[in-house]
Amino acid sequence: MLDAPAAVLTRGLVKRFGEVLAVDGLDLEVRAGELFGLLGPNGAGKTTTINLLTGLARPDRGEFSIAGLDCTRRPRSAQHLIGVVPDESNLYPELTGFDNLSFCASLHGIPRRERAARATKLLSEFGLAEAAGRKFAGYSKGMKRKLTIAAGIIHHPSVLFLDEPTTGIDVQSARHIRQLIADLHRAGTSILLTTHYIEEAERLCGRVAFIVSGRIVRTDTVAALLEPVRERQLLELTVSTNPGAAIELLSRAFGEARFTAVDDSRIRAESSAPLPVGPLVRALEEQGIEVIEARRVRPTLEEVFVATTGLEATALRTEKEKK
């Protein structure tokens, strides 16, 4: 049996906006049935990449195909195969949830009776059945996001593009949306997910690519990316004073470990050998530094991302959420 063509395949994709090189020679492959994460900070080129792949923008150079269909010359030729959930909920504020879904279904040529059945089913699955008759304008941010995802999948696309699906919404809605994405993937949909939430990529995606300044700097499975940091021992201490003095003290006493400040009160201890908590805490308390909390931390993709890209993940996340 022949292998299914890649859901998304790009070769040397370039997009420039005036002086700004938004996408710089992008090579990407999302395999059929895969949930692939494109992880990068704000302005890295994630949304531009999605716009290029979905026909909302035209590449200056390079080639790309969707599910084996060459879209380089005709970027809108795979519209019948794709579903898109943009980074902003862009449904029609004057229409109800039900009408929005029915309208989106009609754009994909779904017959009237089938539209109503699909809309009703999706509203129920997304926990929006009670709000079906309410105008979209009156929905909460989380509800808007869910309905936008429902609108993106009502025509059962084989390739789904999800642009920052959980940005700016409450924790409960974000969790529900992640569950829905995982369910879609299990049902066989190929998904390209862009996110700046490292833990989201780690939890959901099979493979992840780090994108910085329009270039892919690394692509691999989450397990392979985590491999180098898996054996690292991490400990986080919360102290009552500025961590500067505590770091100096600990660095002198425990030379085999590396100590860094996470924020105004937290210190991160990192070592290749197991770190005993007791001696660290005692060393600080003997010098009058109170330790409020000490906990072991599992190495995450964040370490790999920071080490690979040289970017501070936390600062970039904060910047995006301010938007």
Add this chain to the structure above:
Amino acid sequence: MKHWGAFASILAKDMRTYYLKPPNVSWGLVFPLAWTGMFFVRSGANPSELRSLLPGVMTLAVLFGTTSLLAVAITFEKKSRSFERLLLAPVPLSLLMFAKTAGAILFGVLNAFVPVLLAAFFINLSGTNWPALLAGVILTAVSSAFLGLLVAVSVAEVFEAQTISNFFRFPMVFLCGLFFPLERLPAWLRPLSYALPPTYGADIMHQAIGRPGFLPLWLELLILIAFCLVLFVASLRTINRRWIA
């Protein structure tokens, strides 16, 4: 066939959503209606004067109705990014844009017959060449809608679209022979009149109600069809250049 389902949905949604939006009500309904009322009052219900005014106010109603609706329907959706939903649909761009203009064309056609209904109370409209009148109204509506589309896809805000539209809508009222014959315009302005679609639309309507025209009916219909095609292609190119860039 599948695509026509999308066409019907877009048309129905736009009619539901935008016909009663405030910028459309003020510029597309109230304004032409006020002009119609003003002219009818000024004519003192004189049948001959009312008959001569009718094509002008009909053209005015079509022009303001279509361009106002498109200014709202396109720019609102562009700004809220819901227009991207249409661009992501597996429907040819030309059909999408025709669907977006269809609501405005229909609005313009309906608007045009409001003055006719009012005039019917004062003058005898028998003897009107209704097919020619309808063809004139439809082609004026289509060409005005595509003109409105060209403006709407070139700007970002509703107020910009309405303001830029006014730059050509108001001069057209005087340049296109709506309320006085083109022969009364200075000779140096007449070439400009001939370059504007409502000139031919208004003249078709004048001829349809039994008044003299400056070109044969068939030729004016052909000229308006040519205007429609040119404006539509220019709009599609603008979208391709600016929106799918």
